[in-house]
Amino acid sequence: MQLRFISLICLLLMCVSCTERVIFTHEKVTPEYAEIVSKNDVHAFADTLITPYIYTKVISLRMLPVKEKKQKFVEMLLPSVLLAQHNLNQKIKRVKHIENWLTQYPNYIESDSIFLFQLFEQYKCSEISELKKRLKPHPASIVLGQAALESGWGSSRFFQEGNNVFGIWSYNKGENRIKALVGRDSTHIYVRKYSSIEESVNDYYQTIARVRAYKEFRLERSNTNDPGKLVPLLHRYSEIGEAYTKKLNSLIKNNQLTQYDNYTIDDKYLQEETIELAQLNKFPLNNLY
Numbered sequence: 001m002q003l004r005f006i007s008l009i010c011l012l013l014m015c016v017s018c019t020e021r022v023i024f025t026h027e028k029v030t031p032e033y034a035e036i037v038s039k040n041d042v043h044a045f046a047d048t049l050i051t052p053y054i055y056t057k058v059i060s061l062r063m064l065p066v067k068e069k070k071q072k073f074v075e076m077l078l079p080s081v082l083l084a085q086h087n088l089n090q091k092i093k094r095v096k097h098i099e100n101w102l103t104q105y106p107n108y109i110e111s112d113s114i115f116l117f118q119l120f121e122q123y124k125c126s127e128i129s130e131l132k133k134r135l136k137p138h139p140a141s142i143v144l145g146q147a148a149l150e151s152g153w154g155s156s157r158f159f160q161e162g163n164n165v166f167g168i169w170s171y172n173k174g175e176n177r178i179k180a181l182v183g184r185d186s187t188h189i190y191v192r193k194y195s196s197i198e199e200s201v202n203d204y205y206q207t208i209a210r211v212r213a214y215k216e217f218r219l220e221r222s223n224t225n226d227p228g229k230l231v232p233l234l235h236r237y238s239e240i241g242e243a244y245t246k247k248l249n250s251l252i253k254n255n256q257l258t259q260y261d262n263y264t265i266d267d268k269y270l271q272e273e274t275i276e277l278a279q280l281n282k283f284p285l286n287n288l289y
Contacts, residue, residue, distance in 0.1 A: 022109060022278045024097050026090045027270045029083060031198075039064065042072050049266040053079045056196045058163060061154035070255060073154040077147055077165065078140060080198040082265050084205050085137040091119065092135050099128050109278045124210050133222045134209040141227050141257040143201065145248050146237070148255075162193035165200045168207060213237075225261070227252055 035057040036042055043053055055076055061069040098112045108116070120126055123134045150167040151159040158164040162178045169191055170177035176193040194200040208214050213236035220233055231249045238244035252258065 021276055022101075023274050023276050024094060025272060025274045026093060027086070028273045029086055029265060030269050030271060031079075031083060032269075033196075036076065039068075039072055042075050044075055045078075045263075048263045050079050050082055050263055052083050052265050052269050054083070054196050054198045055080070056163075058154070058160060058197065060157075060160040062152075069153050069155075070148070073148065073151075074144060074257075074260065076154065077144060077197060077201070078260055078263060079265075080196070080201045081140045081143045082263065083198055084201045085140070086265055087202075088135050088137045088205065092132055095119070095128060095132060095135070111277050122206070133218050136218075136221055137205060138208070138217075138221050138230060139225050139227055139258070139261040140263065141252050141259075141261050142230060142234075142248075143204070144257050144260060145227075145231075145252040145255075146204075146234075148251060149244075149248060158191050162191065163197050163200050164191050164194060165197060166204045166207075168192050168200075168203060227258060227261075 029052050031052040031054045033054050033056060034041065034043070036055055036059050037057070038059065039061075043051060058076060061072055064072065094115060098108070098116055101109065101112065116128075116131075119131055119135075123131060125131050125134060147165045150156075151165050156164075156167070158167060158178060162176075164178070169189065170193075171190075177190040178193050180189040180191060182189070192200075192203065194203065208217065214234070217230060217233040220230055224230065228249070231252070232242075232245050234248065235241045235245050
């Protein structure tokens with residue numbers, strides 16, 4: 001009896017000694033929150049390293065001189081674009097981590113399974129390869145260009161009253177939204193109202209990722225970051241089709257927006273964070289996952 005007890009203790013000690021933590025490390029951003037009451041509240045860029053400001057309240061830029069209006073608009077919007085891109089890239093990193101795990105082990109870790117299937121539901125797909133295409137962010141120049149077109153460089157009512165940069169419509173009575181002054185064919189039109197510029201940018205990226213009309217764009221985006229190749233594939237974003245993409249392409253070039261594709265979040269606002277996903281027991285015990 002004593003010998004069996006000792007054997008059991010030895011077995012337990014062996015299990016403990018063979019336990020390996022399964023971890024995942026990602027970069028977390030610590031943003032700064034701010035409201036814009038006057039143009040002087042917009043934080044200018046000192047260089048290509050950007051402080052990640054999230055603006056929760058903005059003003060119309062309509063009355064500013066054109067050059068100043070455009071610069072203020074970019075300074076208001078770019079930090080949120082870079083934040084959205086960073087967060088999407090961190091999700092891709094986690095998805096790739098799961099993908100690598102599945103090449104070595106037959107089953108999901110529970111926390112990975114929850115994370116992955118939430119993304120499947122959110123992005124309306126069911127394959128990891130497709131999910132990575134939908135998560136990949138496109139260059140800031142395209143986002144800034146579309147935002148400028150849709151909001152009139154920060155002059156629209158929807159921009160000022162609802163942080164809605166891209167004029168994205170609302171079809172849900174239960175969400176925060178703003179009624180447009182003009183309807184269509186006797187039908188009222190509503191646009192979404194956001195809590196911040198960042199929320200608007202996140203919704204824009206998700207719209208591009210989910211809607212079938214942008215399938216060709218997503219496919220090309222998985223192979224290139226060249227705005228010249230990507231912009232023509234956004235012809236379904238507007239009712240005017242090809243005329244819209246030509247206008248967008250000209251706006252990006254004439255305002256040299258591709259320079260912002262090389263801007264990044266300042267490293268001092270990034271913090272490495274490690275999370276434990278599971279504890280893998282190397283000792284051959286079954287059903288741990």
